[in-house]
Amino acid sequence: MIDLNKLTSLPWKPMYAQSSQETEATVTSTYAMALTILFTVFVFSFEHMLDERQALAYKSKEFPALLEQTVGKIDAEKKANPSQKEEKKDEASDDDKKKLDKDKPILPQLKEKFTKAQLYGTDKINFGMISSVYNLIESVGFLIIGFLPYTWDYSVKLGEAHFGYNEQDNEIKISLIFLLLTTILGTITALPFELYSTFQIEKKHGFNKQTLGLFFSDKVKSLILTCIIGGPFVAALLKIIKWGGENFYLYVWAFMFVFSAFMMTIVPVFVMPLFNKYEPLPDSDLKTRIYQLADRLKYPLTKLFVMDGSKRSSHSNAFMFGFGKNKRIVLFDTLMEQVDDDEILAILGHELGHWKLGHTLSQFVITQLYFGASFYGFSLCYGAHAADLYQAFGFDGVSRPIPTIIALLLFFQTIWAPIDKVLSFLVTLNTRRNEFAADRFSVDLGMSKKLQTGLCKISLENLGAMNPDPWYATYHYSHPPLVERLSAMMKLDKKQG
Numbered sequence: 089m090i091d092l093n094k095l096t097s098l099p100w101k102p103m104y105a106q107s108s109q110e111t112e113a114t115v116t117s118t119y120a121m122a123l124t125i126l127f128t129v130f131v132f133s134f135e136h137m138l139d140e141r142q143a144l145a146y147k148s149k150e151f152p153a154l155l156e157q158t159v160g161k162i163d164a165e166k167k168a169n170p171s172q173k174e175e176k177k178d179e180a181s182d183d184d185k186k187k188l189d190k191d192k193p194i195l196p197q198l199k200e201k202f203t204k205a206q207l208y209g210t211d212k213i214n215f216g217m218i219s220s221v222y223n224l225i226e227s228v229g230f231l232i233i234g235f236l237p238y239t240w241d242y243s244v245k246l247g248e249a250h251f252g253y254n255e256q257d258n259e260i261k262i263s264l265i266f267l268l269l270t271t272i273l274g275t276i277t278a279l280p281f282e283l284y285s286t287f288q289i290e291k292k293h294g295f296n297k298q299t300l301g302l303f304f305s306d307k308v309k310s311l312i313l314t315c316i317i318g319g320p321f322v323a324a325l326l327k328i329i330k331w332g333g334e335n336f337y338l339y340v341w342a343f344m345f346v347f348s349a350f351m352m353t354i355v356p357v358f359v360m361p362l363f364n365k366y367e368p369l370p371d372s373d374l375k376t377r378i379y380q381l382a383d384r385l386k387y388p389l390t391k392l393f394v395m396d397g398s399k400r401s402s403h404s405n406a407f408m409f410g411f412g413k414n415k416r417i418v419l420f421d422t423l424m425e426q427v428d429d430d431e432i433l434a435i436l437g438h439e440l441g442h443w444k445l446g447h448t449l450s451q452f453v454i455t456q457l458y459f460g461a462s463f464y465g466f467s468l469c470y471g472a473h474a475a476d477l478y479q480a481f482g483f484d485g486v487s488r489p490i491p492t493i494i495a496l497l498l499f500f501q502t503i504w505a506p507i508d509k510v511l512s513f514l515v516t517l518n519t520r521r522n523e524f525a526a527d528r529f530s531v532d533l534g535m536s537k538k539l540q541t542g543l544c545k546i547s548l549e550n551l552g553a554m555n556p557d558p559w560y561a562t563y564h565y566s567h568p569p570l571v572e573r574l575s576a577m578m579k580l581d582k583k584q585g
Contacts, residue, residue, distance in 0.1 A: 102234030105482035106241065120480035124502050125228050131509065132224045135563075139217050142560040145553075146209040151202050152555045155571045156195065161578065162540050163193040194544045198554065205551040208293045215289060219281050226277065237482035240266055240494060255488070260326050263493040264319055271314060275307070290401065293551060298400045309362055321347060326492045329470075337463040344459040348452070349411070356409040356416070364400075366393040366418065374429045378417065381433060385440050388413040397422045403550050406432075408439055408448075426549045431542030434535035441529030447522045454518075458511065465507070466499045477502065519566040527573055531580045540574055 102121065230236070243266040247253030253261050286303060290296035325340065332339040360366070369375045369392045382389035390410070397404065397420035404423035410416045417436065424432065442448055469477070471490070478490045481498055500508070530539045547554070547570045553561075556569050567573075 101480070102232060102237065102482040104234030104238045106237050106484040106488060120477050120502060121231055124505075125231060127505060128224065128227055132220060136217060136220065138557070138560045138563055139213055139220070141557040142553075143210065143213045143217070145555050145557040145560070146206050146213060148206070148555055149203070151199050152571065154575075155198070155554055158571055158574045158578065159195045159198060159544060162537075162544065162574070163195050165537060166193070166541070194541065194548070198544065198548055201548055201551060202554055204293070205554055208289075208551040209553050211289050211292070215281075215285060222281070231481070234482040236494060236497065239269055240483075240491060243269060259491055260323050263326060263491060264323060266491075266493060267318075267322060268315070271311070275311065279307075295402050295550075296400075297398055297402060302400070306363060313359060313362075317351075322493070329492050334467070337460070337467040340463045341456070341460045344463075345456055348455065352409070353411060356418075365396045367396075368392065369394050369419065374432065377429065377433055378436060381436060381440070382415075382417075385444055387440055387443060388415050389417060390414050391416040393418045394424065395420055398425075404546060406435060406439060408443065422549075423546070427542045427545050430535075430538045431545065434530055434533075434539035435542050435546075437530035437533045437535045438526045438539060441526035442522065445522070445525055445529060447526065451519075454515065462500070462504055462508075465504060466496065469499055469503055470495055474499075513563065516563070516566050520568050523567050523573070524576055527577055528580060531577055531584070536577050536581050540577055543570060543573060 240262075243262050244253075244255050247255075247258060247262045247265055251258075251261070255262060283303070286296050286298060287300070324343065328339050328343055329336045369378075375392060378392060379389060381387075390413075393416065395418050402422055404420045404426055406417070406419050406423055408415060408417050417439075419432065423435075427435070470492075474495065475486065475490075477498060478484075478495070479486075483490055483494060527539065530536065546552075552570060554570070556565070561569050568576075
């Protein structure tokens with residue numbers, strides 16, 4: 089028989105812990121760290137299993153039969169209704185030959201890129217598994233050695249020695265020192281992985297366009313912005329928690345709402361231009377047609393930009409932003425190279441569908457509800473309610489009141505972590521449902537064929553996964569696999585035809 093008394097006496101404590109008076113061991117103080125490590129390992133094991141399934145799918149050398157059948161129908165439809173824009177071209181350069189030929193059937197080109205897409209996916213998934221192993225070791229290792237209590241105590245020493253800060257009277261200022269130290273350390277430990285991903289994997293497969301100088305300048309800008317925006321945000325958040333009393337979560341919720349709206353306003357206008365150039369789309373037939381589409385859907389489009397996405401990568405995208413009657417659309421220059429004007433309109437029809445169907449607003453509401461629920465949960469576990477939890481991770485919690493920033497980190501790392509995993513999965517499922525709905529909206533606009541060919545071309549140019557494992561895709565993909573989207577649109581075409 090297992091002696092529970094002996095189990096509860098095991099030293100489930102970090103190597104470094106703040107000095108405190110001896111307190112009677114409880115279930116929470118004894119097992120909280122062990123359960124946190126167990127959950128971390130469980131999540132890693134589950135996600136690693138999915139990665140292995142996806143890695144096995146990438147090893148397949150046989151082109152997916154369903155994708156072949158689906159894209160074959162698109163080519164047959166295109167052949168039966170040839171575009172008047174097709175014309176004989178001059179001899180292409182070697183670089184052009186590597187790109188998609190917009191006028192040729194798509195299926196043969198997909199088959200030609202299948203092996204490259206599989207190799208690209210294999211490199212990414214293998215690198216991802218190595219990264220996840222490191223993250224596991226780092227997460228568990230930090231818990232065991234007592235990284236949080238050590239770094240906090242070190243931050244207190246720095247604050248006292250250099251600025252005269254007292255832990256009790258200047259907790260928020262010391263919290264900012266603590267966050268600066270952890271941010272710098274996190275940036276340093278993540279740097280080798282980011283460099284390898286960008287300058288090895290992405291470069292190997294022809295996507296990376298960055299120089300080392302641009303990469304590091306982006307890093308410096310990001311750190312500066314983190315300090316400029318993140319510092320005051322954290323200080324205000326901690327101040328509200330301390331000031332708000334028992335119902336502080338209501339004030340935090342209101343603060344998060346205002347801050348979210350503020351960031352949605354300033355990031356596209358002031359922050360993103362620090363990294364990319366945004367130029368108005370030149371006057372053209374495409375520009376006229378985009379404004380006509382916006383007018384048709386009563387979308388208050390005020391500005392239309394082209395972003396130099398090719399400055400960093402040959403991956404493509406398009407997005408919308410703005411509040412009220414000041415909406416804007418941004419097209420990546422890479423997208424304009426990969427698809428024709430009709431396909432751009434169909435893709436924008438899909439994106440505008442998200443706005444018209446209320447997905448943008450509902451996503452914002454879901455985010456705010458998430459903040460409300462998480463901070464309400466935190467309010468139930470804050471202060472004396474969680475003294476045992478704090479002690480389990482090496483903090484005093486008795487003679488030294490727990491710092492609010494530490495209480496937040498421990499709550500989200502322990503109690504909220506399982507809830508967050510479930511909610512994140514549900515959000516992913518809802519996002520996939522919204523993608524199908526936006527596709528359907530574009531189909532109803534009469535843009536089905538062009539959206540299908542546009543999605544095929546984007547997938548081809550980006551070496552998207554053509555044979556994803558269904559379990560992996562369900563858990564990770566916020567957008568449905570290509571073949572599922574094409575099949576759904578074809579079914580809608582049949583119903584409407």
